[in-house]
Structure formats: structure tokens, C-alpha cells
Amino acid sequence: xxISRLIAVCVxxxxxxxxxxxxxxxxxxxxxxxxxxxxxxxxxxxxMIQDSGIDKEGYGIILPMSSAEPDSAVYYAKKQFxxxxxxxxxxxxxxxxxxxxxSKIDSxxxxxxxYISGGDQNRFMDVVAxxxxxxxxxxxxQNGHMIAGTSAGAAVMSKMMIxxxxxxxxxxxxxxRNIESDNIEIKTGLGMLTNVIIDQHFVKRSRYNRLIxxxxxxxxxxxxxxxxxxAILVEGTTAEIVGDxxxxxxxxxxxxxxxxxxxxxxxxxQLNIYLPGEKFTLN
Numbered sequence: 001x002x003i004s005r006l007i008a009v010c011v012x013x014x015x016x017x018x019x020x021x022x023x024x025x026x027x028x029x030x031x032x033x034x035x036x037x038x039x040x041x042x043x044x045x046x047x048m049i050q051d052s053g054i055d056k057e058g059y060g061i062i063l064p065m066s067s068a069e070p071d072s073a074v075y076y077a078k079k080q081f082x083x084x085x086x087x088x089x090x091x092x093x094x095x096x097x098x099x100x101x102x103s104k105i106d107s108x109x110x111x112x113x114x115y116i117s118g119g120d121q122n123r124f125m126d127v128v129a130x131x132x133x134x135x136x137x138x139x140x141x142q143n144g145h146m147i148a149g150t151s152a153g154a155a156v157m158s159k160m161m162i163x164x165x166x167x168x169x170x171x172x173x174x175x176x177r178n179i180e181s182d183n184i185e186i187k188t189g190l191g192m193l194t195n196v197i198i199d200q201h202f203v204k205r206s207r208y209n210r211l212i213x214x215x216x217x218x219x220x221x222x223x224x225x226x227x228x229x230x231a232i233l234v235e236g237t238t239a240e241i242v243g244d245x246x247x248x249x250x251x252x253x254x255x256x257x258x259x260x261x262x263x264x265x266x267x268x269x270q271l272n273i274y275l276p277g278e279k280f281t282l283n
Contacts, residue, residue, distance in 0.1 A: 038228025
């Protein structure tokens with residue numbers, strides 16, 4: 001075989017191997033089940049169980065670090081699974097700066113379902129950010145398992161995480177009063193999704209101003225507002241609506257942004273309202 005043919009064969013084999021690895025990496029990714037908070041209808045829990053496969057094998061863990069009362073968070077999250085006849089759901093709590101044992105980290109990596117409770121997303125990330133806990137959650141996902149979360153557990157799914165705080169109006173309100181610049185506090189979440197910003201309790205608490213502000217100031221991000229008793233099931237780049245209510249998706253594809261003083265404006269924003277059973281693409 002001459003040199004030119006040998007080089008061509010090597011390039012072809014290398015390309016094949018790279019394609020194969022890429023395909024395997026894509027297939028190895030798991031699913032996300034992102035709940036907007038509130039009640040969890042029985043059919044939603046059924047879907048979480050079915051798509052995670054924990055009714056057939058393996059186990060699930062509940063991470064309650066968002067909650068100020070982790071024991072209660074585990075109890076109420078576990079209750080709905082137990083009512084479905086499952087006995088393989090366990091709570092696993094971590095404290096900030098805890099010395100992490102291999103057995104606890106392995107418990108996360110090998111869980112077929114990881115469920116992150118509600119509470120305060122800042123509290124959760126304060127414990128897990130930059131630790132082996134965070135790495136283990138991502139490894140579990142890459143191994144094909146399901147990562148789920150509700151309310152604060154939904155907010156942490158984004159890389160750009162809405163904290164819930166208004167920088168210009170520190171008195172807490174369940175929604176933003178205005179659509180204005182430099183008002184949204186954004187921190188770093190788990191980054192299970194890198195091109196979206198998740199908001200929760202969305203329709204119930206009228207959080208439109210917050211998400212509109214977010215997509216104007218961060219036009220490369222898709223804004224996803226998930227209502228209570230509703231979830232998106234993400235597999236690959238497809239999101240399916242599961243539950244009882246709606247999911248609002250905002251896009252600022254033209255990167256439109258105008259400003260008058262502190263007030264923000266934009267033209268041709270795209271808003272879609274999705275109902276249970278419908279799907280959209282994360283792009």
C-alpha cells in the first residue's frame with residue numbers, strides 16, 4: 001500500500017471512530033424531568049417512574065439541599081413514589097463543605113433517578129457547586145439516567161440560573177414589577193441545559209416580566225416558563241410537556257433590545273404557549 005492510500009485509510013478510520021464515539025456520547029445522555037413546582041399529579045409521577053425505569057431496576061435518590069427542612073423535603077418527595085409501590089427511593093442529604101465519601105458519590109453516579117427538591121436554588125448550589133456532587137450528577141446523566149427537579153430543583157437545571165432576587169427592588173415579590181435593565185440576579189446553576197433559562201411557578205405567579213427581561217438581556221438564551229403541576233421531559237433536543245398546565249417559551253431570535261432610561265424594549269419577540277402532550281425543540 002502506498003503512502004497516500006495509507007493516509008487516506010487512516011483518515012477514514014479516524015473519522016469513523018470519531019463518529020462512533022460521538023454517536024455513543026449522544027446515546028448515553030439521559031433525560032431531564034423539570035417540574036414547575038406546586039402539586040405533582042399522579043400521571044406526572046407515573047411518567048417520571050416509567051421514563052426513568054426505576055420500576056424495573058436500580059434506585060432513585062432525593063437530594064433535599066434546596067430545602068431549609070431537608071428531612072421533610074425527603075418525606076414528601078418520597079411519599080408519592082411509595083404510594084406507587086416503589087421501595088427503592090432514598091434521601092441523600094449533603095452539608096456545605098462536607099467531607100465526601102466515595103460511597104455517597106457513587107450512590108449519585110449510579111442512581112437511575114436523581115430528584116432535586118424545591119426550596120431555594122441558591123441554597124442548593126451553595127452546597128454542590130464545584131464539588132464531586134455536581135460532577136456525579138452530570139456523570140449520572142451521561143450514563144443515561146434521569147435528573148429531575150421541582151421549583152428550585154427546576155431553576156438549577158439552567159447554567160444561567162435565575163435566583164429569584166431583584167437587584168433594584170430587594171423586597172421580595174413573587175413576580176417582577178417592571179421590565180427593566182440590570183434587575184435580574186443570575187448565578188450559575190448545574191448547567192444540565194446551557195442554552196435556556198428556566199423559570200417556575202410561571203403562569204400561577206405571573207412571572208412574565210422576569211422572563212421577558214431575561215431574554216432581552218440574554219438573547220442567546222431561550223426562556224422557558226413552566227407552570228405549576230407541569231413539567232418538561234427533555235430527551236436530546238426535544239422537550240415534551242407533561243402534567244396539567246402550560247409551558248411558555250420566549251425567544252429573542254433577532255437580539256432586539258431598546259432602552260429608555262431603565263425600561264427595556266424589544267421588537268418581534270416570539271412567544272409560544274405549549275399544552276400537555278405537545279413538544280418543542282431546544283434551539
